[in-house]
Each structure stands twice: as C-alpha cells, then as structure tokens.
Amino acid sequence: MDRVIERPEDRVPTGVPGLDAVLHGGLLRRGVYMLQGRPGAGKTILANQMSFHHAAQGGRVLYTTLLAETHERLIFNLEPLSFFDTSRIPEQISYLSAFSTLEESGLKGLVEVLRREVRVRKSTLLVVDGLVAVEESAATRKDFKKFIHELQVHVSFIGCTVLLLTSASTEPVGPEHTMVDGVIALDDTRLGRGAERELEVKKFRGSSFLRGGHAFQITRDGIKVLPRLEALLQEPSREDPCKTARVSTGIAQLDKMIGGGLPCASTSVLFGPTGAGKTTFGLHFLNESSKTEPGLLFGFYETPARIFLKARVLGLDLEKKHKQGVFHMLWHPPTERILDGLGNKLLTTVREQGIRRLFIDGVDGFMQSAAHPERISHFLAALTNELRVLGITTVYTSELQDMFVSDVRLPISGVSSLVENILFLRFVELRSRVYRMLSVVKVRDSDYDSSLREYRITSRGIQLADTFESAESVLTGDAKPTGTPRPKRKGLLRKRKP
Incomplete structure (x- = not known):
C-alpha cells in the first residue's frame, strides 16, 4: 500500500x-x-x-x-x-x-x-x-x-x-x-x-x-x-549530485590513462587474483585523503596493523593521516556477520565522519556475510546508489579465483549496473617470467586509454610501464612474443608401435 x-x-x-x-x-x-x-x-x-x-x-x-x-x-x-x-x-x-x-x-x-x-x-x-x-x-x-x-x-x-x-x-x-x-x-x-x-x-x-x-x-x-538495506533504501536519501570533477587515484600514470582521475561520486571496482595488488592500489587512493576529502578503509581481511605496515613498505604515510583524523579504518574479520549490520555501520561511519574517499577492500566479505546470497546484487545496488548521492567516490576490490585463465567470470552478478568504472588486474606469463598487467575496461561517460600496461609494486609504490605491444594473447595469461608461432603441445604418453 x-x-x-x-x-x-x-x-x-x-x-x-x-x-x-x-x-x-x-x-x-x-x-x-x-x-x-x-x-x-x-x-x-x-x-x-x-x-x-x-x-x-x-x-x-x-x-x-x-x-x-x-x-x-x-x-x-x-x-x-x-x-x-x-x-x-x-x-x-x-x-x-x-x-x-x-x-x-x-x-x-x-x-x-x-x-x-x-x-x-x-x-x-x-x-x-x-x-x-x-x-x-x-x-x-x-x-x-x-x-x-x-x-x-x-x-x-x-x-x-x-x-x-x-x-x-x-x-x-x-x-x-x-x-x-x-x-x-x-x-x-x-x-x-x-x-x-x-x-x-x-x-x-x-x-x-x-x-x-x-x-x-x-x-x-x-x-x-x-x-534490509535494499528495502530501507529503495530510493536514495537525496538527489544525485552528478558532479563532473575528478578524484585522483594517487597514481599519476593511472590518472592520465582515465582522463585525470576517477569521476567524482562514482563507484569503481578492481578485479584481480590474489597477489595482483588490489589492496595496494586502494592504499594509493586513500593516501590522497585530506581535510576536504577524508578517507575510509572498510576491510575484511587485513588488520589495521598490517595495513599500516603495508603502507610503510610502499612509502605511504597513512599512519600520519590517521593521527590527523583524515583517514579512518573499519576492520571486520570474515566470521559470522550480518550483512545489513555491515551496510548500516558503513553508512553511519561515512555520514558521521564526512567521508569522501571510500575503499572497500574485499566486496567478497559482503557476499560471505549474506545469509541469503541471492540478495547480494540488490544489497550492493542500494549501497552504491546511497554512496553516490552522498558524494562518495568509492573503490571496491573483488577477487578472481584463478590466476591464469582465458575465460574470465566476474564474481558479481550485474556488475555493469553497479559500477561506473572497471579496472582489471592480471598476471601474464612471458618468457618464463610472470608480469602484472593492468587494463582499464570501462570508465562511464568518459574517454580513457585502453592500452594494456605492465605495473610493478616497488618501495615507492605502484609504477606503470609501457604497453604490452610486443606480445600477443596477453589476456589469456599465457602471452607469446609477437610473430612467434605457438609450439604444438606434445602428448605426455606416446602410442606403442604394434
């Protein structure tokens, strides 16, 4: 009624x-x-x-x-x-x-x-x-x-x-x-x-x-x-601001690829296997937190102590920003949790602290907390819609199960309707060496550089290299140098001569 x-x-x-x-x-x-x-x-x-x-x-x-x-x-x-x-x-x-x-x-x-x-x-x-x-x-x-x-x-x-x-x-x-x-x-x-x-x-x-x-x-x-969040927030609490400003990712080369940074009050997702550097990308994003753009890390897997340690290794001083009150952390071990309790706590913290940069490290944590998994797409839709109208620029991470695979299946159903921007992190094997590769798959209503880029995680943070123009079949994870024919696979067992 x-x-x-x-x-x-x-x-x-x-x-x-x-x-x-x-x-x-x-x-x-x-x-x-x-x-x-x-x-x-x-x-x-x-x-x-x-x-x-x-x-x-x-x-x-x-x-x-x-x-x-x-x-x-x-x-x-x-x-x-x-x-x-x-x-x-x-x-x-x-x-x-x-x-x-x-x-x-x-x-x-x-x-x-x-x-x-x-x-x-x-x-x-x-x-x-x-x-x-x-x-x-x-x-x-x-x-x-x-x-x-x-x-x-x-x-x-x-x-x-x-x-x-x-x-x-x-x-x-x-x-x-x-x-x-x-x-x-x-x-x-x-x-x-x-x-x-x-x-x-x-x-x-x-x-x-x-x-x-x-x-x-x-x-x-x-x-x-x-x-239930999707019932409570059937409609967002206010009008969508639809801002055109850009928010830096904290990585200059990546900002250049996507036209100056992430669209303000947009939602992005970093897909990639374990070890690809998803959390590292997020820490760069949060390292740009300030009084005008307070940041929040909402995580499930790494404790605050480990996050600070990881940031120090990368040359990022998140501890200082935390003491200044411009960077906040909420950690929830992936144990028995109530999905709507997590969503409610996140939105309450965002409103109370005036958060403008939000990094959710492990959207899979929400999925694991869902007593009824069929709810998750509706829950995330309600959550992201509310974050947008609150003016929050949000970055999610989501883990791919396989490290090297040609058939990529995204773990979130209906991802295109949930996020405006998609960044894809992969491992690539070439000449008996494993490389990390980044590709920008989508930036809504914006032009972007679609070239494949190698990136390295160093003591000075993430560094993007030139494109992978010298290799083919990169997306399969099993790259081959350009112009080199693929060797035929030999069977492990030979047929016996009669």
Missing part, C-alpha cells in the same frame, strides 16, 4: 533501534499489536525494551503476565540489560500477575481486571505476556476473538496501546490475527551450523511498513533490528 502520512502524535515510538524504521515511525496509538514467536525468540526482551522506552518518554506501562515466568525471575533476567531502570518501577511501570484471575473468573473477569487497572494506573501502554493461556482458556475460537475485541474497545477508549505476546501459531492465519491491528513475528532461522534471528511485520493496519524479513540481534543493550 502507499505510505500513509500520520501526525507525529499518532505514533508510539518503540525506541528499539531499527524497528521504528521498519514501522515507518512506530506503532499507531490505541492499536492492538501481537508479538509472536517461539520460546527464546526474544518477545519478552522486546516488550520490556519498548516498555522502558515508553516510560522514559513520560508514558505509563502496565505489564501483565499470564502463566509466564515470575516477576522476580523476569526482573532478574532484565537487570543486565542497559535499558532496565529500577527507578521506573512501580511508578511508571507496574507488573501485574493475572493468571489467578483468568483461572477463577475466566476471560470476562480478565478483561474487567485489565480495564480497571489500566484506568486506575492511567496506563498508556498495556502488555499482556502469555496470550496462549487466554487462548487455551477460551471455550471456542469465537470466545477468544471476543476477548480481544472487548479488550480493544476498552483500552482504545482511554487512548492505550496494547502489546499481546504469544507463541508462534501453528496455523498460517490464527483467529487472533484477524482481530489485531498488527502482527510482528520473531524467528530464529538455522543456517547450516549457524543461525540468524529475523523479524517480520506480517500485518500493520493504517500505515505502510518495510515488508519481508529483517535480521535482528540481542545484545546487552537489548534488541537491535537491522532493516
């Missing part, structure tokens, strides 16, 4: 990082919402995190339990979490056990107790933890639906928002789903030997929201939702 514009006062912010972005601002006031998930999914933490945030904003909360853990045990488990604040209890957050009421007076008695307590305590948020007990106590499905309806009518009249916590339904659409204003499902999905927590808004009346699954984490600070 099209996004509905509400007044800010119609919203009840959850205060959960990322969740309000998924909900386009938070819950709707007076709505009844269901938090659904298996035991251990994080429902109780989420509800309490929302409760303490609501209280911190001046609201009053009634947290009701039905055949759930005791209040003593509940508080004991909440105490290590940073959002827990005992000063809010019981003045702003009241905990009420109503299971005995449910057993003695049934659904009607429970509704009456909740109505009375909400009114007496002037609650603006009501949490009912253990809705499954109500469902089991209902004689029929109609009675269960009637309970939700009556609760909705009573609390809506006094302006209270309701959260109902329940276990995951065995049915695709349970009777309770038709009655509530929204359903938020929590799940813990097994991925090989690992697992990833996921939140999905299955229903949300009166407003648009970000559909589909979104990863979330449970940390000492509570729950943090990581909206």
Whole structure:
C-alpha cells in the first residue's frame, strides 16, 4: 500500500533501534499489536525494551503476565540489560500477575481486571505476556476473538496501546490475527551450523511498513533490528549530485590513462587474483585523503596493523593521516556477520565522519556475510546508489579465483549496473617470467586509454610501464612474443608401435 502520512502524535515510538524504521515511525496509538514467536525468540526482551522506552518518554506501562515466568525471575533476567531502570518501577511501570484471575473468573473477569487497572494506573501502554493461556482458556475460537475485541474497545477508549505476546501459531492465519491491528513475528532461522534471528511485520493496519524479513540481534543493550538495506533504501536519501570533477587515484600514470582521475561520486571496482595488488592500489587512493576529502578503509581481511605496515613498505604515510583524523579504518574479520549490520555501520561511519574517499577492500566479505546470497546484487545496488548521492567516490576490490585463465567470470552478478568504472588486474606469463598487467575496461561517460600496461609494486609504490605491444594473447595469461608461432603441445604418453 502507499505510505500513509500520520501526525507525529499518532505514533508510539518503540525506541528499539531499527524497528521504528521498519514501522515507518512506530506503532499507531490505541492499536492492538501481537508479538509472536517461539520460546527464546526474544518477545519478552522486546516488550520490556519498548516498555522502558515508553516510560522514559513520560508514558505509563502496565505489564501483565499470564502463566509466564515470575516477576522476580523476569526482573532478574532484565537487570543486565542497559535499558532496565529500577527507578521506573512501580511508578511508571507496574507488573501485574493475572493468571489467578483468568483461572477463577475466566476471560470476562480478565478483561474487567485489565480495564480497571489500566484506568486506575492511567496506563498508556498495556502488555499482556502469555496470550496462549487466554487462548487455551477460551471455550471456542469465537470466545477468544471476543476477548480481544472487548479488550480493544476498552483500552482504545482511554487512548492505550496494547502489546499481546504469544507463541508462534501453528496455523498460517490464527483467529487472533484477524482481530489485531498488527502482527510482528520473531524467528530464529538455522543456517547450516549457524543461525540468524529475523523479524517480520506480517500485518500493520493504517500505515505502510518495510515488508519481508529483517535480521535482528540481542545484545546487552537489548534488541537491535537491522532493516534490509535494499528495502530501507529503495530510493536514495537525496538527489544525485552528478558532479563532473575528478578524484585522483594517487597514481599519476593511472590518472592520465582515465582522463585525470576517477569521476567524482562514482563507484569503481578492481578485479584481480590474489597477489595482483588490489589492496595496494586502494592504499594509493586513500593516501590522497585530506581535510576536504577524508578517507575510509572498510576491510575484511587485513588488520589495521598490517595495513599500516603495508603502507610503510610502499612509502605511504597513512599512519600520519590517521593521527590527523583524515583517514579512518573499519576492520571486520570474515566470521559470522550480518550483512545489513555491515551496510548500516558503513553508512553511519561515512555520514558521521564526512567521508569522501571510500575503499572497500574485499566486496567478497559482503557476499560471505549474506545469509541469503541471492540478495547480494540488490544489497550492493542500494549501497552504491546511497554512496553516490552522498558524494562518495568509492573503490571496491573483488577477487578472481584463478590466476591464469582465458575465460574470465566476474564474481558479481550485474556488475555493469553497479559500477561506473572497471579496472582489471592480471598476471601474464612471458618468457618464463610472470608480469602484472593492468587494463582499464570501462570508465562511464568518459574517454580513457585502453592500452594494456605492465605495473610493478616497488618501495615507492605502484609504477606503470609501457604497453604490452610486443606480445600477443596477453589476456589469456599465457602471452607469446609477437610473430612467434605457438609450439604444438606434445602428448605426455606416446602410442606403442604394434
């Protein structure tokens, strides 16, 4: 549905990082919402995190339990979490056990107790933890639906928002789903030997929201939702500046080949096998960082200490620039990571530090972090589009698996739509010697030198040499001097004479 514009006062912010972005601002006031998930999914933490945030904003909360853990045990488990604040209890957050009421007076008695307590305590948020007990106590499905309806009518009249916590339904659409204003499902999905927590808004009346699954984490600070980047940034956050200026690569000969440098606010990719010097090219690019063009290295494989060492060997003083605050580094070991967490951290750092030069050393690290690999092209498209409109000149590296091969297969699907500029690094064998070779494959909307160049990595950095005009079949990796016929390959086994 099209996004509905509400007044800010119609919203009840959850205060959960990322969740309000998924909900386009938070819950709707007076709505009844269901938090659904298996035991251990994080429902109780989420509800309490929302409760303490609501209280911190001046609201009053009634947290009701039905055949759930005791209040003593509940508080004991909440105490290590940073959002827990005992000063809010019981003045702003009241905990009420109503299971005995449910057993003695049934659904009607429970509704009456909740109505009375909400009114007496002037609650603006009501949490009912253990809705499954109500469902089991209902004689029929109609009675269960009637309970939700009556609760909705009573609390809506006094302006209270309701959260109902329940276990995951065995049915695709349970009777309770038709009655509530929204359903938020929590799940813990097994991925090989690992697992990833996921939140999905299955229903949300009166407003648009970000559909589909979104990863979330449970940390000492509570729950943090990581909206899918391609959903969050369906459209870039601002207009594309479309600048015509050039940004130096840090290698004078390469700048000359591509018309003065990389187009400003463009995205480039360096393809090449391991050892070709992809990181070295990136360090030259970052060595041009300054107060007007702060730089960031976002890497997966080499630690900051190793990066500084590599830069020193090349004659680049990135340590000095780091101390000056014009060069920054973020390192993420390629272990169990959440793809959207990486993207969110990257964009947050770029915005906070005013980055203008970005080197992502190993786009493959994003691929390895993707729980669903089919997402990666959409994720990268959203990320690169946002970086462009922020005015960032970005250089990616991507590794080719084979060092010498004539049939080159790029590891990124749809690369032409993701990047404006492509530089290709190769190894070439000629006269029993291995050479490094660079070729500019693409510079969008710009003329460039397409000749093949040998380059060397020296103590003074990268040096580009003349073209490979004296050899043929260079792109196969098995170059031959011009005019020299290819020798016929001899079989390893000879046929025996009869």
